[in-house]
Amino acid sequence: MVENSQKITALELLKMARKYTKNDQTTSQTPDIKVMVLGSYSTQYISSCLEYLLNTQIDKKIEVLDGQYNSILNNVLDENSQLHAYEPDILVLLPDVEDFINYAPEKFSTDAQVKSAVQKVVDFYKALWAKIPSKCLILQANFVVPNLRALGNLEANYIWSKSSFISAVNLELLHKRPSNVLLLDFEQLASALGKNKWFDYQAYNMYKFGFSLDFLPEVVDLIQRQISATRGATKKCLVLDLDNTIWGGIVGDDGIDGIELDPHTPVGESYRHFQKYVLELKKRGVILAICSKNDEENAREPFEKNKYMILQLADISCFMANWDDKANNIKKIADVLNIGVDSMVFFDDNPAERCIVQKFIPECLVVDVPKEIADYTRALEDAHAFDWLQLTAEDLNRTSNYAANTERVSLATSFTNYADYLDALQMVAHIGQIKHEQIPRFSQLINKSNQFNLRTIRYTEAEIEKLYNNNAVHCIEITLADKFSEHGLISCIILRRNDTELFIDTWLMSCRVLKRGVEDLALEYIVELAKNWGFKQISAEYIPTKKNKMVLNFYQELGFEKVDETPTGNVYYKLEINDELETKKHYIKLRRKDEHD
Amino acid sequence: MNTINKLQDIFRDVFDDDEIEINQDMTANDLEDWDSLMHIQLLVAAEEKFSIKFSTAEVLNLKNVGDFVALIDKKLENK
Missing domain, CATH: 3.40.50.1110 (SGNH hydrolase)
Structure with missing residues (x-):
């Protein structure tokens, strides 16, 4: 309690x-x-x-x-x-x-x-x-x-x-x-x-x-x-102290790895629990600001380098770390964010700071922070500071975690032509056989993808390791970056070949990059491989699951021909490779220089 | 301090009036502000102060301040 x-x-x-x-x-x-x-x-x-x-x-x-x-x-x-x-x-x-x-x-x-x-x-x-x-x-x-x-x-x-x-x-x-x-x-x-x-x-x-x-x-x-x-008397912004408030210890003294945030310790877990709750607030539209007596560089470092930090710099709308008094800093934050001090909530473990803020900015809600760190979350919750009458889309956009995404969407709406939009994204991809260090991420994606997954065959890391060493199997990865973000590994393809046939064993993609032309790029790559290896056709299969309806007609849309269908709905396809075969235009630039085969 | 004096403090506190003097025969009719809500507050304050709990029947049988004092004394004896 x-x-x-x-x-x-x-x-x-x-x-x-x-x-x-x-x-x-x-x-x-x-x-x-x-x-x-x-x-x-x-x-x-x-x-x-x-x-x-x-x-x-x-x-x-x-x-x-x-x-x-x-x-x-x-x-x-x-x-x-x-x-x-x-x-x-x-x-x-x-x-x-x-x-x-x-x-x-x-x-x-x-x-x-x-x-x-x-x-x-x-x-x-x-x-x-x-x-x-x-x-x-x-x-x-x-x-x-x-x-x-x-x-x-x-x-x-x-x-x-x-x-x-x-x-x-x-x-x-x-x-x-x-x-x-x-x-x-x-x-x-x-x-x-x-x-x-x-x-x-x-x-x-x-x-x-x-x-x-x-x-x-x-x-x-x-x-x-x-x-x-x-009456509009609602709080919009949470102003947080850093040392002993969102992490344990003093970053200036203890260093970025000396502060307590390690989830393997009860104290570290307590601070992380509080940070998680604060992040939840941020995701529902509460603006976050930092007000800390620290050198700015020291104060920012844990956000950038401590792996246990849950709050990221991108979550913070205003970062105020200096040696001025906090009442003044809170007024400055209010100015920067263009909100009133009466819409601010102050959370600081130091009773002296709370007292000063309460005295000089009585309109600001100062949370009575308990001594027990594990109770921080409840204290903030019980302040009922952010009891709004409604939540609008604008509230969420204001502090959107996905600032880049928001920008991407607005970019999309500013183009009348989707191709122009794709072009403006300045996408760069890498496609090629996986490297050994990519095996964990590769198998992770294979086991996690449900929707854009043609056969949904799961492979463990050890099995991928075996396939990696098998000359008749090619594990192909695609990584993608655009103007706004590094998407990392977003697509896995496994090809199996014998003397007569090239078969697409696995083809899956992260839904984050749908409708970007990644699949067209991939097909172009597969066709090129097939030609190099001297195959006249590529065979493929769709196995229906409860979740992969999205790709029901995927192969048909890419120009494959239906060959056979089983009573359970498995569909076999083939693609004839000849000089007339044209793959679709895409807007992704290739980066192939670090390919290993 | 005997029970009636302690109860008088409760009355003064609840009614926010330091002039109030209570006596055994006093009823709700004798105090202008003594409405049902004040009555409840008196009972709850007495329960808190003496660390006792009145039953429904006990509360319903109260006719005047004298009954109230007697009830409190009885509850304190049996505690």
Whole structure:
């Protein structure tokens, strides 16, 4: 468990909310944002805490109107209700499993019957949503699957069990939610906090509380974060320290191999675990910045040279390593990235640095970093810093891991003619018999490729070694590079020959380089070999698998002739080699100088 | 400090009012802000302070502050 000194109890929160309401001088003022809370249980305590929290978080007057106990149906369906008169900007709906559990499917219901029961529940909510003007944002709690399970472990084994049914309702709500409905993940929250405690039947029976009062702060915080996000009050950038934050030790003293990152040690593993989580954040669109007191060259070196680093320089949008104070550096980072300091989150193991940043940039979220490294991830997660209302394609592109890919795509769209695009890629390939040191990678690709794989015959490294030494077999590799990246070994071909026949035993290619003309280049090479060896034809075979439909007509498209087909779908092909045979034009330049045969 | 004095501290804390004086015969009608939500907070705060847990029946039988004090004392004796 992560120590969290700042966590307040439900009673403290209720007290602060009460104080706020009592001293609020602005009650007569027209609110800027109107929020209404409707629930299947008592929601008064949620509403008052929510109003207090929102007004401390957002620099606007926010009013939260409570619909009282069991207020969803009458408010939404009755056109003369408090809800329709109030016209809230945001409606918080807190329904409960009990609302629909009587409609759960019968035991031994078929899949179709379960589906229909789920649909009925979701149709009800769809009808409810339709009654609310679409300009109103609806925050609706999903359903917490109760931990009273009459069927025991079988709950998880029958599609018609109540647990399965409720989970299915949650999933279907997700499928059917219109853009103005955002689900509040109560199911996850309850699981994380502990369902045995979440469900407090005494509190429900006595006061109609929907969940244990102990978890009021967490629930209100979840709702508050979503509402704050509507005001654009979201964090976009994670600013990280380096030494003892993303690796152990001081790179300036310990050197790039002296820092602790080795996954074979518990400490190294802890830092790597944190880096992996940070990389996940980056992949979902969080901008990463480094703010470290270091010589820049020292600071960059582990990214370039330590093999255990998970974060790469390309993942970092702004790298600030110098000896200035961190508050100033964070402001500089904000300028470089053209974002506000209020959208930044600071993560640093040093409490003194955190204190300075908190003091000089109070808008910046400073994460309370625990002493235990293994808890870094949880501390960052529990800061709930990046709880956005939605994720767009632009969010991901902003920090795209595949910056080069993005550029490649935009290059493609700027050409009207695909050939021009291929030409502009400036592809350079090497094709030839494999070298001994390529055997591991060659066999790896052979065992991994499923889609662009004509026969899907797997060979171990030892078997490839044997083929490598067999004069009647040729293992051919293709490596490719273009303007943007080194793709490395991307295609494997194995040819077998005897006195009368040249047979393509294996032909596979990495899907990363589809539609680049690599196959045309390869055929050109094979035909040339065949001619040199004096063959009049090349034979080949397609063996269908579940995954290789992509190359079903591959040989036909290259000009091969179908010779035979077995009942299982294996197709034999041949290609006559004569002077009229023309291979397709491609746009790949060859580099053959280091060929070894 | 006896139970009623400790309970008075809880009342003052929950109601955020240091002027409150409680007595045995006092009921929810005697304090303007004593609504159901405040009632729950009083019970939870008392449970926390005395490290006890009230049953549903015990809570429902409370008629006035005197009952509340007696209940706390009973729970403390049987702890």
